[in-house]
Amino acid sequence: MRPRWRKVLSDLVDNIARTILVVSSIAVGVLAVGVIAGAYVIISNDMSAGYAASHPANIEIRMDDFDDDFLNAIQNFEGIANAEGRRVFGMRVRSVGGTQWTMLNIVAVQDFEEIEINQLTAIGETGALGKNEVIVDRDVLDKVDAQVGDVLEFQLSDGTIKRLQLVGTVRDPATNMDDFLAPPAAYITMSTLPALHQPENYNRVYAIVDSGQDDDTHIRAVATALKDKIEKSGHAVHSTWRSKTHEHPLAATVNAILGILMALGVLIVFLSSSLIANTLSALLNQHLRHIGVMKLVGARDRQIFGMYLALILSFSALALLIAVPLGGQGAYALARYTADEMSFSLQGYRIVPIALVIQIAIGLLVPLVAGFVPIINGSRVTVLKAISGNLVQGTGDQAEGGAKRESRLERLQLRFTQMLNRRGIQIPRPLLISLRNTFRRRGRLALTLFTLTMGGAIFISVFNVRVTLHDYINAIGNYFLADVTLDFDRPYRLNEVKQYAAQVPGVVTVEGWAFANAEILYPDGSTADNMSILAPPAESELVSPILVAGRWLHPDDKKKLAVSDAILDLFPDLRVGDNLTLRINRQDEAWQVVGIFKFVGSQRLLAYAPYEYISLDQNLANRAYSYYIVTERHDRPYQEMMAEKVDAFFRDNGFHLREAKPGLSTLDAAVESLDILVAFLLIMALLTATVGSMGLAGTMSMNVLERTREIGIMRAIGAVDREVMRMVIAEGMLIGLISWVLGALLSIPFTYLLATIVSLAVFSTPIEVIFTPTGFIIWMVLVVILSVLASALPARNAARLTIREVLAYE
């Protein structure tokens, strides 16, 4: 091998620690971006492709019962290509011998094999679905603790139990995709309905439009016309829902989240590049003498440049060798995890060319850009400077003024310690030396602090964002304060239900609620959207709304309502006191908006009006289908226990109860999906923290290396190993702690930024930011541990050097 390439090779292998540091700095950035870019492409492609492949309904209508003739009429409706009817209702299910009931959406279909809309994906051996058999969503298996082949128990409204054989599992890529709160589904055929005491009628329409399947305006027009027709024929429509064929309903959300992750990935690349710049400029600095020698014997700038370019490219190549395969695997794993969570299937493992290109580009360009200035400076160094000049001082970043300012800093330190001395406070000598050393190389210190601070700030912010999101979900819980919810098949008088409920120990209060469905109309009479109106008693204790404007309900409000802030999407100029035109039961009426509140969830457009008025309007005065119970305690197990008790009690007393369910259960799914997001963010935070601590480790070992001679002299004048180690570790800790303070400060704007971006992506509304000490404390502990670790190794190496080695060092 030619001597100069031999030298490059030695530079690569002789200082393994440095090579590992640089290679892993590059690799971390490449990996982070590779994983996210790959996952982004796979997910955004397969998610919508998988969705489209299941032939998703463009229009879903929830309405009252209808039969095949009516379905025929819908199929023949203008603009509809295909329509299917299903019956969907809630029911409680458990495995035989189980004690826990699980609420499921039971979906009855005409012919399981012939489903053409919202097609299901069978998992494993899923055979034909016959009478009195059931196939469940795969999430159900865990929830009810059952396996294919088991028998499931279904609780009927009269309290009796019906058993059905579980014959398979499926995944539903299309239905209820954007509803965090929807319970998982179980599928039966229409012929099983009588066994469950259900009429053999449909109550849902799933329809595909015959053109413009990705044109929301067109779909909306068809949906509105269809709904009109249904209502004209005397049926009641509860709600309608639309979706494009080739766009997964959550695509925008998922893409926004991946976008946030990508931004963090880019930040990691950025941080790691400062790390690379740091290491390379230290390396070139150490090599000034070598460069001088080579120039003395004939090397030109270009040759020196070429050698260090080769060194950098070798670092890149090694990093790519590690990070590219890992990135590909990681991307697929991330995509698979997401696909699994969101019930769509991937089109198989593959290498994403664009992600590959991005990784290679980053792996090559970032080190080149980061190393360019150090290499250029290094290769331009003159022989004279290299062999005679004071090498340690002779770097580009130590500008003319640097020396002066540094000495001022040192004077300041001196004066400070003298002052402390006068007050009887002795700073231990090693610590003093550490202090001075820390500030000696300010360029390097700044870069190290920068990476570590950014890592810490993101780390802390993620914890704050987590708490913020949870707090928000809990705030949504303010609209679901009941401990037990009762739904009856027929209306019961308030007093009657209250009397009975009072007999169940643990029940504190009961409220009866009414519900109505409304269409919001534009001034020209066309439908803007559908809206549910919840009608709790005006004095209800079970809703604590987050009002944005106006007031909450009064008992004597007539045709007045409080509406969720999603209304502003439709009517941006709406103010409290304005009127909305609502179509309720086919009658158009003006309702006054008295308040606007914040709400989020599957149905963001929601309104509250007092029970007192709505029940009258519905001829249901003093009666209700739905009741909300407050119990003595509000924890989850207690709520579940009470739901069981209340359920049994009402059934025993002959009430036609549909279900009694514990209050907070609806929120579990939402919390779960947010936790996935937080987990991703935390992984990114850990990666940034890793880059930060690698930076610290690199800086510490560079500092120690450059001070090898000084350490030798210290040892020659009697410093023992422990003192040398303590000195180095103190320096590392000092940097760590400074970065913690800076990171803690920086985490405040970061938290606001991250929380706003995430909440806009997930909830389409900015939310109130909450801070938690957790992140600050964990990062404090982590940064101390990391800095001790990052400096202990170089410190040990330094302490181990013999005086002879040190003095021979050059």
Added chain:
Amino acid sequence: MSPAPPPSSSNPPLIELREAVKTYVSAAGSFTALKGVSLTVQAGEFLGILGKSGAGKSTLLNMITGVDHLTSGEVIVQTNGRAVSVHELDENDLALWRGRTLGVIFQSFQLLPMLTLVQNVMLPMDLCGLYRPRESRQRALELLEMVELEDHAYKLPTFISGGQQQRVAIARALANDPPVIVADEPTGSLDSVTADNIFDLFERLVETGKTILMVTHDHGLMPRFSRYLRIADGELVTEEANA
């Protein structure tokens, strides 16, 4: 083809300095280390340069090797039959020219620690491209043999003694077969026996036709130069030829 002209005094000198001035400017003020030195060196000379510490010896050599730049004056070196104005070359041309024309040796040995001795000797050949890789290894081994270090060829510099390292530095200086060797106190940090060895080596090189400029503190060596100069305070004080 015309025959090479015989060496004679009418030929231009191999190295010529005209009114060379070097002034160092630093924060402490300016200091003139060379005060208009004029000097010629003929091919085949073994020139000793003597003087007190701080007299300007190293500065003078640095002007000839182009390691440092003149403040005013000229340095002209005959290279392959052409007169090269060293003070007018830029850094890169200078490096290549120096690599091919001069062998430079310092007091401290300036070997690259990560390369074996043979690779250290090969380095100038690699960088200047005068020899093909295979040739250069062969040549490096021959040079190491000449300095009696062939047995250590594959060791790293740290594993041999100071005198041995200096011999490697000499072998490296000869790598591109330059006509001129410039040595700044090459024996300064060696014991007298080892120093004597090195000097013997230089004498043999002169016999093979090399021109050598050597700075030394050792007055005992004076008679062994073909000529010597004395420098004091940046000026040539005496210039004497030995017989």
